[in-house]
Structure formats: C-alpha cells, structure tokens
Amino acid sequence: MATESKEPRLMTLKEVVKEYGATLWFWRTRVWRKELPVLTAGNKQLLDRRDIEAFIEQNKHVAN
Structure with a gap:
C-alpha cells in the first residue's frame, strides 16, 4: 500500500501562492483562462x- 502524503491534496489560492510562489493574480488568471481546473x-x-x-511540468522550457 502506498504511503500517503501529509500535505493536503486540495489547496486554496492563497496556499498555492505560499507554497509555489508567483502572485495570487497569476494563479487566478490560470483558473479564469481554464488552464487549471478548480473545485x-x-x-x-x-x-x-x-x-x-x-x-x-507542462510549462517548463529551456531558455534560449
């Protein structure tokens, strides 16, 4: 049986900002543009x- 992560699977936008960085508006825009699904x-x-x-992962690229 796989071990479960202690981190919550679902996060508020503010929690996403704290953990992953960028701004609240960056993440809100991703949701509004339907680039990220939201519950x-x-x-x-x-x-x-x-x-x-x-x-x-999908948006990583090597800078030229």
Missing part, C-alpha cells in the same frame, strides 16, 4: 496539488 466549494476555490504539479 468550487461554497465560496472557496480549491486547486488540486496534482493539477498544479502537472501545469508546472
């Missing part, structure tokens, strides 16, 4: 850590 629970928007990691 809406009441008035909170929650992002899945797996989706954030996948977004980062």
Whole structure:
C-alpha cells in the first residue's frame, strides 16, 4: 500500500501562492483562462496539488 502524503491534496489560492510562489493574480488568471481546473466549494476555490504539479511540468522550457 502506498504511503500517503501529509500535505493536503486540495489547496486554496492563497496556499498555492505560499507554497509555489508567483502572485495570487497569476494563479487566478490560470483558473479564469481554464488552464487549471478548480473545485468550487461554497465560496472557496480549491486547486488540486496534482493539477498544479502537472501545469508546472507542462510549462517548463529551456531558455534560449
């Protein structure tokens, strides 16, 4: 059986900013442009850590 991470899978936008950097507006824009899926629970928007990691990997490139 796989060990579970102690980190929460779902994160608020503010938690994403603290952990991954960039600005709140950067992450909000990614959600608004539908570049990142979001779970809406009441008035909170929650992002899945797996989706954030996948977004980062997909957008990496070598600078010229």
